Amino acid sequence: MAGGVAAGAGAASCEAGRVTDADAPADVPAVAPARAGAGAPPGRTGATGVAEGVRARARRELVGRIADAARDQLAEVGAAGLSVRAVTRSLGMAPSAVYRYFPNRDALLTALITDAYVGLADAAEAAERAVPRADLLGRWLAVHRAVRAWALAHPHEYALIYGSPVPGYRAPEDTTVPAARVALLLAGVAVDAWAADGGAAVPDGPGAPVPAALLADARTVLGLALSSRPADTRPPAEAVDLRVPLAVVDAWTELFGCVSFELFGHYRGVLAERAAHLDDVATRTAAAAGVRARG
Amino acid sequence: MAGGVAAGAGAASCEAGRVTDADAPADVPAVAPARAGAGAPPGRTGATGVAEGVRARARRELVGRIADAARDQLAEVGAAGLSVRAVTRSLGMAPSAVYRYFPNRDALLTALITDAYVGLADAAEAAERAVPRADLLGRWLAVHRAVRAWALAHPHEYALIYGSPVPGYRAPEDTTVPAARVALLLAGVAVDAWAADGGAAVPDGPGAPVPAALLADARTVLGLALSSRPADTRPPAEAVDLRVPLAVVDAWTELFGCVSFELFGHYRGVLAERAAHLDDVATRTAAAAGVRARG
DNA sequence: TCGCTAGTGTGAACACTGTTCTCGTCGATG
DNA sequence: CATCGACGAGAACAGTGTTCACACTAGCGA
Numbered sequence: 001m002a003g004g005v006a007a008g009a010g011a012a013s014c015e016a017g018r019v020t021d022a023d024a025p026a027d028v029p030a031v032a033p034a035r036a037g038a039g040a041p042p043g044r045t046g047a048t049g050v051a052e053g054v055r056a057r058a059r060r061e062l063v064g065r066i067a068d069a070a071r072d073q074l075a076e077v078g079a080a081g082l083s084v085r086a087v088t089r090s091l092g093m094a095p096s097a098v099y100r101y102f103p104n105r106d107a108l109l110t111a112l113i114t115d116a117y118v119g120l121a122d123a124a125e126a127a128e129r130a131v132p133r134a135d136l137l138g139r140w141l142a143v144h145r146a147v148r149a150w151a152l153a154h155p156h157e158y159a160l161i162y163g164s165p166v167p168g169y170r171a172p173e174d175t176t177v178p179a180a181r182v183a184l185l186l187a188g189v190a191v192d193a194w195a196a197d198g199g200a201a202v203p204d205g206p207g208a209p210v211p212a213a214l215l216a217d218a219r220t221v222l223g224l225a226l227s228s229r230p231a232d233t234r235p236p237a238e239a240v241d242l243r244v245p246l247a248v249v250d251a252w253t254e255l256f257g258c259v260s261f262e263l264f265g266h267y268r269g270v271l272a273e274r275a276a277h278l279d280d281v282a283t284r285t286a287a288a289a290g291v292r293a294r295g
Numbered sequence: 296m297a298g299g300v301a302a303g304a305g306a307a308s309c310e311a312g313r314v315t316d317a318d319a320p321a322d323v324p325a326v327a328p329a330r331a332g333a334g335a336p337p338g339r340t341g342a343t344g345v346a347e348g349v350r351a352r353a354r355r356e357l358v359g360r361i362a363d364a365a366r367d368q369l370a371e372v373g374a375a376g377l378s379v380r381a382v383t384r385s386l387g388m389a390p391s392a393v394y395r396y397f398p399n400r401d402a403l404l405t406a407l408i409t410d411a412y413v414g415l416a417d418a419a420e421a422a423e424r425a426v427p428r429a430d431l432l433g434r435w436l437a438v439h440r441a442v443r444a445w446a447l448a449h450p451h452e453y454a455l456i457y458g459s460p461v462p463g464y465r466a467p468e469d470t471t472v473p474a475a476r477v478a479l480l481l482a483g484v485a486v487d488a489w490a491a492d493g494g495a496a497v498p499d500g501p502g503a504p505v506p507a508a509l510l511a512d513a514r515t516v517l518g519l520a521l522s523s524r525p526a527d528t529r530p531p532a533e534a535v536d537l538r539v540p541l542a543v544v545d546a547w548t549e550l551f552g553c554v555s556f557e558l559f560g561h562y563r564g565v566l567a568e569r570a571a572h573l574d575d576v577a578t579r580t581a582a583a584a585g586v587r588a589r590g
Numbered sequence: 591t592c593g594c595t596a597g598t599g600t601g602a603a604c605a606c607t608g609t610t611c612t613c614g615t616c617g618a619t620g
Numbered sequence: 621c622a623t624c625g626a627c628g629a630g631a632a633c634a635g636t637g638t639t640c641a642c643a644c645t646a647g648c649g650a
Contacts, residue, residue, distance in 0.1 A: 176564070390609085
């Protein structure tokens with residue numbers, strides 16, 4: 001590598017500093033279509049026409065091709081080495097052309113972030129869906145294994161979303177929804193287990209019930225988990241043991257803690273059997289969330 | 296931010312891809328002193344003289360000043376925005392001068408990585424040392440709180456060591472030793488607790504004892520933990536319940552999983568009471584490792 | 591059907607980056 | 621005292637993100 005290579009956003013900053021996060025409203029506007037431009041041409045059938053217009057269609061396709069090329073390059077050189085010029089080169093277009101579609105490099109990275117969240121969540125949901133609904137522990141394990149497998153298969157994309165946040169001060173709204181899907185998957189299994197047990201509490205938490213300081217957070221998480229379920233399978237929030245949502249948060253944290261530690265090299269020389277270890281962890285967190293083998 | 300900003304290492308890659316890690320021997324040579332040059336001048340008192348030589352001393356000081364300036368800049372703009380030229384500018388020297396001391400930008404970053412590990416471990420050890428030895432749960436909690444506090448106070452340095460690995464293919468040996476100190480601190484408390492209990496096993500693990508696949512890893516971790524203790528406080532390895540080292544690994548993982556999730560924004564909108572949550576997690580992982588309140 | 595306009599692509603340019611190289615200078619060492 | 625190696629400066633190179641003025645052309649309203 002002879003010449004220099006350019007570095008990311010001038011002032012890349014991560015969350016902390018101010019602990020309570022009342023932050024600015026996202027420097028980078030949205031994800032893909034930069035200028036609103038050809039969103040929905042007024043012609044054709046009226047207001048928001050059914051046909052989307054030739055130009056808008058071409059635009060959307062090119063946005064996709066740029067993102068695909070960028071993802072290819074990301075897989076090779078990582079986020080820090082992702083070069084706008086290299087992407088345009090691989091597409092045979094001028095470097096400046098990409099700025100018709102993404103306002104800057106960070107926006108391109110943000111699009112990849114969104115895609116990565118979606119890809120990971122799709123993989124996890126597909127794996128979970130393939131397990132019989134009654135096999136609660138199997139579904140729980142399937143989510144864990146799918147996340148790890150996806151991370152190993154897409155290490156740079158994983159690092160992009162679960163490593164240090166590189167682009168902007170906060171992720172735009174688009175990413176928070178797909179980012180939550182894996183956690184909601186775990187929460188769904190836990191609530192199913194709770195319902196299958198006929199409302200039995202989690203078994204034998206060694207610690208006290210729920211610290212008073214965490215009651216509000218537990219209710220928040222439970223609300224998020226329940227609101228993502230169809231209404232007919234939604235138990236009343238007051239009935240659910242508040243240890244369940246907290247256990248889900250901890251399981252979610254530990255899942256990504258394990259995968260990140262493995263991928264980022266912190267287990268080197270410490271743990272060799274990473275798959276077996278994650279299974280072990282998942283079995284334990286499942287028990288804490290009330291998900292047992294014979295569900 | 297008008298002009299472009301350069302991006303990090305050409306081929307920044309993280310661990311995975313090959314799952315079993317039999318990897319190349321570190322592209323970046325060592326940490327601070329680039330050319331062996333003025334390591335220990337033959338003059339003075341003979342072999343490795345007591346006086347280190349004026350020139351070597353000046354060199355060591357300048358290396359330190361460069362690292363300090365780089366750390367200052369890191370705290371402002373993050374690792375991706377760290378610019379060698381900006382560092383030299385803040386020191387009033389030519390951009391090329393820094394290459395007398397660091398072979399490239401990655402080596403400078405590696406030095407900051409080592410420093411960050413050391414700073415974090417120092418903070419954790421100091422906090423743990425301030426707690427009475429008999430208060431085992433207090434020591435365990437102190438380590439957790441100190442890690443979180445240090446991370447909140449040095450977010451970019453934390454991201455540098457526990458976010459996506461940016462510089463090279465693997466961290467040089469220098470970083471693995473300080474990186475292990477926090478984990479060894481937890482292990483020390485757990486072994487103390489085990490000894491204080493007179494060799495009682497951990498209480499009520501819901502899962503089976505230890506999966507066969509993890510026996511070897513558990514023994515490895517136990518060996519690392521024991522070999523870091525003074526010989527007179529070192530119990531025989533066969534006597535310790537193998538669930539203890541595994542519980543320590545999981546506690547260590549969950550600690551950094553929580554802190555990373557908080558710092559990297561994944562708890563936004565989910566958990567507000569992060570300190571209370573970490574205390575809760577720590578109390579639970581302590582119990583799993585056999586560390587109880589009345590030690 | 592024809593003009594106009596807005597979206598598109600280009601190439602040059604700017605400011606910046608990491609890194610290398612050459613060339614004086616100067617200090618410690620034989 | 622002479623010499624050699626470390627040092628610092630400055631120019632240079634290749635590459636970067638981003639902007640801008642300019643052609644072009646597809647698709648719209650008239």
